[in-house]
Amino acid sequence: MFKKVLIAEDFQDTNAGIVSALSNKLNIHELQEELYCDKAFNRIKVAHSNGVPFELLITDLLFKENHVDRKLTSGVDLIKAVKTIQPSIKIIVNSMEDNPSKVKSLFKEQNIDGYVCKGRHSLNELTAAILEVYQDNTYLSPQINMTSNQNVIELEEFDISILTELANGLSKKEIAEKFKQNNMTPNSESTIDKRVSKLFDDFGAKNTTQLIAILTKDGLI
Amino acid sequence: MFKKVLIAEDFQDTNAGIVSALSNKLNIHELQEELYCDKAFNRIKVAHSNGVPFELLITDLLFKENHVDRKLTSGVDLIKAVKTIQPSIKIIVNSMEDNPSKVKSLFKEQNIDGYVCKGRHSLNELTAAILEVYQDNTYLSPQINMTSNQNVIELEEFDISILTELANGLSKKEIAEKFKQNNMTPNSESTIDKRVSKLFDDFGAKNTTQLIAILTKDGLI
DNA sequence: CAACCCCTTACAGATATCTGTAAGGGGTTG
DNA sequence: CAACCCCTTACAGATATCTGTAAGGGGTTG
Numbered sequence: 060m061f062k063k064v065l066i067a068e069d070f071q072d073t074n075a076g077i078v079s080a081l082s083n084k085l086n087i088h089e090l091q092e093e094l095y096c097d098k099a100f101n102r103i104k105v106a107h108s109n110g111v112p113f114e115l116l117i118t119d120l121l122f123k124e125n126h127v128d129r130k131l132t133s134g135v136d137l138i139k140a141v142k143t144i145q146p147s148i149k150i151i152v153n154s155m156e157d158n159p160s161k162v163k164s165l166f167k168e169q170n171i172d173g174y175v176c177k178g179r180h181s182l183n184e185l186t187a188a189i190l191e192v193y194q195d196n197t198y199l200s201p202q203i204n205m206t207s208n209q210n211v212i213e214l215e216e217f218d219i220s221i222l223t224e225l226a227n228g229l230s231k232k233e234i235a236e237k238f239k240q241n242n243m244t245p246n247s248e249s250t251i252d253k254r255v256s257k258l259f260d261d262f263g264a265k266n267t268t269q270l271i272a273i274l275t276k277d278g279l280i
Numbered sequence: 281m282f283k284k285v286l287i288a289e290d291f292q293d294t295n296a297g298i299v300s301a302l303s304n305k306l307n308i309h310e311l312q313e314e315l316y317c318d319k320a321f322n323r324i325k326v327a328h329s330n331g332v333p334f335e336l337l338i339t340d341l342l343f344k345e346n347h348v349d350r351k352l353t354s355g356v357d358l359i360k361a362v363k364t365i366q367p368s369i370k371i372i373v374n375s376m377e378d379n380p381s382k383v384k385s386l387f388k389e390q391n392i393d394g395y396v397c398k399g400r401h402s403l404n405e406l407t408a409a410i411l412e413v414y415q416d417n418t419y420l421s422p423q424i425n426m427t428s429n430q431n432v433i434e435l436e437e438f439d440i441s442i443l444t445e446l447a448n449g450l451s452k453k454e455i456a457e458k459f460k461q462n463n464m465t466p467n468s469e470s471t472i473d474k475r476v477s478k479l480f481d482d483f484g485a486k487n488t489t490q491l492i493a494i495l496t497k498d499g500l501i
Numbered sequence: 502c503a504a505c506c507c508c509t510t511a512c513a514g515a516t517a518t519c520t521g522t523a524a525g526g527g528g529t530t531g
Numbered sequence: 532c533a534a535c536c537c538c539t540t541a542c543a544g545a546t547a548t549c550t551g552t553a554a555g556g557g558g559t560t561g
């Protein structure tokens with residue numbers, strides 16, 4: 060079993076729940092916890108340079124802001140930073156995110172080893188995930204697969220750019236101008252019109268306002 | 281100290297964290313937990329009719345959907361149901377919600393005794409809250425007061441109706457017609473125009489799309 | 502290379518949005 | 532009760548949104 064594991068999770072109650080469950084169920088020699096990404100990163104860096112590296116990082120994705128200044132503000136930031144100094148470390152993400160395309164991108168882009176979706180079986184899943192990852196396998200929360208039919212529509216980067224600007228209150232004409240200034244292509248107002256109209260069909264929206272409401276609620280923008 | 285306490289919280293890890301912390305810190309004789317609102321309600325009902333009622337309910341606000349059919353789908357539903365059979369029970373809400381006006385309405389409308397905001401000090405706060413509530417005082421998470429300057433703008437019910445319909449893709453003309461059909465007043469397109477323009481000022485939005493994006497992100501609609 | 506599809510772009514026309522002006526009604530204040 | 536404020540409503544005019552048509556360019560297929 061892993062001998063040295065770090066948990067990064069900003070909710071004290073969740074953090075405590077994970078620690079107590081893992082202490083009881085698995086024989087992990089050293090189980091440490093942090094409430095901040097920056098502190099978690101430092102701990103991994105120090106352990107690594109002292110020749111006693113962590114073998115597994117269990118991290119949340121969202122970390123609440125507070126008065127403390129932060130360099131690393133999210134789980135993804137933390138993962139990227141950790142991978143630069145210790146690429147071989149195993150990583151399990153434990154979060155409430157249940158959007159399949161977002162979770163899939165964690166595996167694809169951040170190269171994580173396991174994903175556990177917070178819910179009524181988190182702790183059982185987390186134990187299973189640790190056992191799988193220890194065997195060099197990956198683990199994906201079954202909750203993610205179940206809902207995977209819902210969000211088949213993948214947004215292209217270009218669509219996201221348009222949607223983000225619309226949510227920021229720019230008109231389509233202004234978006235076209237901005238794209239031209241930044242040498243992004245395509246950039247005609249007509250094309251932007253067409254793209255947005257296509258998204259109306261994809262998401263069943265009647266107009267821009269409803270489209271942005273739907274996508275914001277789904278967390279896609 | 282309270283002798284009989286029930287925890288309603290759907291995240292297994294958070295649930296476990298609360299139970300282990302309270303077992304260690306407070307001398308509560310009977311500490312039970314439930315992952316579903318309906319089950320929590322049944323447990324309270326049975327205990328009450330058996331003459332061994334719970335004295336304190338600690339509940340989350342949001343409970344995840346899954347394949348199980350649910351009558352009570354939120355913490356507020358649960359609180360309302362519990363109060364009908366046992367109005368004297370003490371209630372502490374433990375949730376991630378940090379919008380001051382939403383939290384204040386829990387005290388005002390649901391008559392709760394304490395509010396703890398999930399975060400880096402949840403467990404310490406929860407312990408403090410239980411001690412306060414046991415003394416017949418109320419408890420409010422300090423995190424809520426700190427952010428209270430941000431959301432001073434209170435949305436009227438009329439504004440919310442308009443915004444909800446806009447997010448559903450209705451045009452202002454359609455909203456005016458719907459209001460007239462439902463005998464809601466005021467209901468002219470012009471008034472709706474004016475109200476929405478006022479909200480642009482209040483929230484710093486340039487158009488309807490941005491306004492809906494802002495309010496959806498804030499969880500106000 | 503002709504036929505085809507898909508994307509981009511321009512343009513036109515019908516609606517919708519947004520802002521400003523003005524009139525009137527109800528309530529409050531001096 | 533006159534002066535005032537605030538809200539509602541109507542209306543007008545400038546823009547913005549949305550849909551549809553059409554032309555052209557690049558890539559693929561037979």
